[in-house]
Amino acid sequence: GRVFFNSILYKKNVFFSDSLVCHKCNIELLPDINSVIEHCKVCYYVSRPDKSYSYVCFKCEYHTQHRHRIKSHVSIHLGVKEFTCVFCSYSTNEVGNLKKHKRKNHDFEGQLDGIFNKMY
Structure with a gap:
């Protein structure tokens, strides 16, 4: 395996390899919050029985019809603090x-x- 001498590099590598895979379809997502949000909107492996499922989290069962709410929620999973x-x-x-x-x-x-x- 790889040896990481820089703790920041290690954290980034672990973050991107472990955290950015959709738990619904197993697709690796781009390390960009807007790309992740777009995937939450279009993932084909998600059942969307009503409009409250417009956005479904890539990592858990959270769902909403509002983009700003999924952005805030996904930010928690991604560790983004803007x-x-x-x-x-x-x-x-x-x-x-x-x-x-x-x-x-x-x-x-x-x-x-x-x-x-x-x-x-």
Whole structure:
């Protein structure tokens, strides 16, 4: 087998080889969230009895008719955290969690509400 000297390379290799296979059809997916979401929409091995099955997760039984919800859900499986705090190293896959984090950890008695309300 391969020997990995760099832990980041090892994590990426394990992530892509283990995590990006559709559990429904066993097709290896591209390491891109939009490609994974598209597959969740079109995988032929998934039963779609009603519109709540418009998107079915490649890894579990989660399903939804909304693209933004499958994106948020799939981000958890992929470890994607696209929302990062500007004040510390915290990151999350949902903007609502980032807003709660900012309010709890960085908002000194409401002083930042007006300034950073529109920022993630």
